[in-house]
Amino acid sequence: MVEIPPPAELSRLAALIGGEATLRLIEAHGGTRIFVPARPNQGHPLARTIGLEAARALAAEWGSTWLKVPLCRHWRVRVYRARGESYKAIARRLGMDESGVWRILHAARMTGEARQTDLFSET
CATH class of the missing domain: 1.10.10 (Arc Repressor Mutant, subunit A)
Known part of the structure; x- marks a missing residue:
């Protein structure tokens, strides 16, 4: 579990998918842009990285767009x-x-x- 609150630049993302999923997303894709599918399924790489529930929450906000993942x-x-x-x-x-x-x-x-x-x- 993430004990240190995320910086302001991550507040929206962390509020949406949670601190742990945010950390896993940054560890896997920090410094790059990723495409967020409109409807991720369990087998999608994003869902395997951050979990299906978090991937779906991300898709609800940024589905079918590119998301720049900071290094933090x-x-x-x-x-x-x-x-x-x-x-x-x-x-x-x-x-x-x-x-x-x-x-x-x-x-x-x-x-x-x-x-x-x-x-x-x-x-």
Whole structure:
């Protein structure tokens, strides 16, 4: 289950098919355009990827059109880390280096590193 809410650019898609199906769609087709059939069946590649119910919901909204699937690397980095994946595994999965993973997580305050205290604070 996706624990990290999707970014605004995915809100419509995630509301329509759910967070997990959205993640599977991005993992399979991120960075490309896919044709959404008007009436997908169980054997259609889209239904096999995201599930028949999600494919039908997608078809109700975008049937017989092309859908651009974003990469959403920042969101996926945070999702994978929240699931306990290592920086190395995430970097390999997304085709980026570990320092890029760290930068994304650091910006999201998800690095798990203790914050340095102020040496001169009065606490």
